Amino acid sequence: HVSFYNNRGEDLAYVSGADVNAARLVGAATYPLSAHSSSLASGIDPDRSWLSGGASVGTLTFAGAEGSAYTLQFPGFPDVAFTLDQPTASLPDAAPPQNGVYTYNFEARSDRLENIVLRIEQAEVADDALLLTVSFVNENPDDISFSSTVTGRDAVLFDGLWQQYRPGQVEQTLDQGIQPPGDIWGEGEANTGVLTFPRPTAGEVVLLRFPSYPLIRLPLQPNAVAAPATDGDLPPSVTPRPTPTPLPTPTPLSGEALARQEAQAVLQAAAAALAAGDRASYLAQFAPPLQAAQAEIFDRSALLPITDLKLELGDGPQNGLPNGDNELRGLEAELSYRVQDADPLFSSPLEYTLRRDIAGQAGRWLITEVGGKLPFWAYGPTAATKSGSFWIFYRPELAAELPAIEREAEAAFARVDQALPGRADPVNVMHITATEAEFADLTGRSANQFLGVASSRYQINKQGITITSQAFYINGAAFRNDPQQDRQLTIAHELTHLVLSSQTMPYTPAWVSEGAAMFITQDFDTQVVADWYREQGPQTLELAALTSKTSFGDGDHAAEQTSLDYAYSAYLAKYLIETYGQARFLQFYDSFADVPFETIRGQLPRSGDNVSFSQSMGALAQQVTPDKVQAAFGVDLQTLERDYEAWLGQQLPR
Template sequence: MNVTRSAAHVMVLLLLATTACAALSPSEVQTPTTPMTAMAVRQPSPPSTTSQTAIPGEIQPTVAPTVISSQPTVTSTATDGVYVINQRATSTHSTLKTFNLVLYRATLTGDHLILRVGFHNAGEKRFYLAALRTGDLRLVDASGNEYQPITFSANLNHINPSNNGFLPGQANVGDVTFPAPTGPAPYELRFPLYHPIAFQLDQPAPPAVLSVPEGTYPINIELYSPIKVLAPIHLRLDSIMVTQQELIVQLAFVNTLRKGYNLGKVLEWSDARLLDAEFAAYEPIGVSDSLAENIAPPKGWLPGQAHVGQITFPRPERMEELRFIFPEYAAATLYFNETGLANATITSAAGGAPPPTATPTTEQLALHELEKLLERQAKALLTDDLTAYLATFAEALHQEQQTIFERSRKMPLSDYQLSISPTTVLILSDLERGRPLDVTIFIRYRLRGIPKDNPFEHMVKATFEQQNGEWIISAYKLEQPPPFWWSSDVLVQETPHFLIITRPDAGNTLNDVAQECEQAYRDIQAAGLEVETRLVAYLTTTQEDFRAQTGMGSRTLGAAWSQYEIANEQLQSIGRAFYINGEAFKDQSDDGGPDGRLATIRHELVHLALAHETRPFTPIWLVEGAAMYYAGQLVPDFRHRLVTDGKLNSLNLEQLTGADSLGAYDLFGQLVGYEYIFSGETVRYLLDTYGADAFWEFYRSFSHVPIERVIDQIPLFSVGFGSQFGNLSRETTQEALLNIYGLTIADLDAAVKLRLREQ
């Protein structure tokens, strides 16, 4: 979608330069010069956060006209120097009511009077002025002598600062040189269609302008756009760096939606402007690579993604007040003093009240109502308010939901949140006709004592209907895996390092598993791995329960579980836990062997210990091989069987590197066990041959892959990681092996097989 600048945003005035004030009707004649407040040379103190002063450049109430006497006024003779004026004139023509003439200060030097003037667009719309010229300015003294400009700044050759005219709040500022008046003060600065500005040279300017120290100053505000297509993307200003020659604004364009978003190439970094205390505009002189092509990431924004960069401007001389402007967004007005940045507020581009936010659509309003319903439901569950909880469901669901509610009270929940899936799109016709809405909901919760960076997330597909003007949930369907307490009753046992959640029929097995978990924890620590201080373990008691929770069959003894999400420009693992298939060990005692329950728990703990370094594209043979090695499951008998059963020729690291899981290419389940052994032996070879330091550098290298490279492998509007990472896994594995070991995947495959055959 492209943002087009509407013609309504540009005011164009075509007037003849010879038009005189006398030609206007009496109703158009207004009172003349208006005093200005808080101009640059005044060096005002910045406003406090609780009391905002008048913003420089706002249109002030008109005052009584200044009349120059027909008789010369006797005044003291001004000496050479700089004098503060700070007055602005409004126009006598209604079309120019927001376009002001500003007189900042006057410099008397020898035979010349140099006036610092500005043509200021004080309105909130882009403005273009045609026909009037800077050369039409006139200076008149109290004796009636009139003086024409001798010279003026090059930028004032044209009143408009660019071919596009004035941005809101922008002024074209420069110096106009007149002959020194021979007659007495007061003087008048006159311009066609404008009230005269009367002034005297009686207020010397301070000896120096404000000097802002160099340094980086935090801003931490978010600017929004009233334009519909830009409304989801906030412009976050993080900080501003002041150097001797430059101002560097650190910023980010942030997707506030919970779904992907793309704009196309709509706005560019070069559209940014910085206005100084005289409202003069500065264009950017540099930009970071991230924003050089577009304000959007190359493939659009992921949910919640911040596209970070920086824009560099020349350092303005007048820094008492600066305004950062980006088209179609609210502006940020920054107030500086002698110690640095004192305050930052959100304003309009002209310094007034911020623009309104975009008007929400019917769909957005409906989504907001559904979100409020989910907020009430989540709050009711956390506060044990059964009545409020059931009120969010249709009556037909009350009995079932009451059971779920009561089970949840046995869970050590520290937080519980419900949200609508970021891919949700509501159909306007369904809303208008009152049809039921099918929406995917995210259930996100935290468990007491578990690290805060390890929330758990599930999905449920709910049907929303309106009854008596209120939304309720009339039906739902669980996605896999469901929250553990939704499918059956729960029993929770805590140990020094584990929160073990199981079923009430676990019996003595629960105590045995609790002891084995603590023993496995000590074993993994002794192996040199760092394990989180508190972990979650699920013990299922039936094969059906294990399959419902993990999607895996009876041959699976245990499973480590984690999900990935992008947050703060990083790939992070959440939902870290492991499952033990209780029924698989029901009729056998644990002999301490590599297939026993204790070894299985150690295996899954290795996965959790490495979860922060593991990525969805870390080769599966490396992930499972590390677990086999550090869990102590690589016994000599396994190696012997791998060779004598003739399976080495059927195994290939290249193929395993592109697989999502071991057994992915084993349709009949005849090789998956050998794949685990071969993976473990590959890790053992790397550790024995090259040492632990090189191995951990290799393992962690996958967590250092730039997030942009990962995002390139994710479909733009996907949620989670349904896409295959096989190509990225093969690429990064080959790169890391060559960089750290000087090996290709094929070299490593051949070396491991040779070693196994020689043993």
């Protein structure tokens, strides 16, 4: 049984160089690690980040060890010698807390937020959770205008073994900030909410950490008193603890910082009003010229099958760029929502411009411009209908086409569900765009080249890459302009991408993802491949180079190379499935979602622009694909290319 403590005096994003699987136990012989607890599966650091004072606790198992004197060898740490000479009846683990309600009414003061008091009201220990009721109180002598990016989600608990817990649920009053809703925080007003943590597994005392407030000791015992934590409450340390750097004496905010704080408060007020469904308060945050359009968007969202609508302000005190004293541009926020009965989360990164010198507004900051990736229903009048396995969002002028779209969508779903049994969600969301311009805006792809797009947004953290948003668009204008196009095939193609999206990474080669979709829809452009094979020859396309493309069509305005890339990939998927079977091909496809974080991190770009990210993902695709091919099919990439192109020559018309 081992514990690793973060005693550095600072939070750590992650730790590398301490490979759990390389641990050894040296005694009469050297025993390799045979098993470890799931808590150490991703390393010695806890998930998400390792907070100062937190611990990672687990077990290491060395099968077959004999004797009583041992030395534990663990990468990155000094050897630890120990002797098994004091048997105990049971492990000295801290017992879990007892269910009950424990009242405190303890108050703590912030070292940064002047006269904003944190009050710990009570803790309730239930079978599967710890519910902590807290209040933030304005003890200033007057009403104040207050803005902070800190929310209830920033709270952390440490249990008796210093394992760290974050709230899984935060009551709405603390979900957007610690201040009450509205522009003014009244004198003596308390903002109270409940933070729901997982039930601690060890100890009858927990420690509460909240930014800028002291660490607080909370006994989970009847009639016990909360108190500031002392060194005796902290985890063991073999070296003297670092002395925290004294916080500087607070200085008045600069004009720029004050302007940013005031402008951010406006956006936070808009977010709170949107979450509460308060139309008047929401519109009050916008300049008069924007209010009519925003009223339409607000009302439209209320009529559509949209749930969990949220607007979250971007992190960081530097969010937004001042333009003089009275304008703030590029204030970032994230609009997210779900669709009734459907699983995926939809999110749109937005950017706001605010001004405060608007005539007749008494110097108030107001939103004057909204940009970024607007959601489909913000572009104009929107209708939605539930048809079989789809919610279909469309423009009212497309109503006459809806019966045909519904039939095609159900036929497409049946086809994909039969080919990929058990993978499709029971309810999917499809958007039908009306114009080429909105299709290009929503997808970032050319309306002249693409009939549909299924897109995903990703978040990178210690667990790897996770999908934060999915969307599925059909280019309605393209099918009106050319009725000969096969819309049902396009719906099936994009639905295949959606069904496989949970296993599709930003570094999955496009020949894998597009090849899969084209095989499922049996979309093989024989003429394109035959012309290339006969006129240019297989030597003009290398699979290793194609592997660096994680999407097709970028920068290819003539679309000739894009057509070949798609057709080549379709036949390559056909070859792999006919040669090795669909089950093995799908295992190969899924394996791209199982790449260690250390491998991913090694290819991440330093800059966050889309071009750098795309290039880094292409490099990562080239790095991991040869091993994936070898593991799945037992051949290297060059052999696969040679065998495939020989097979392809036999399939094409002579």
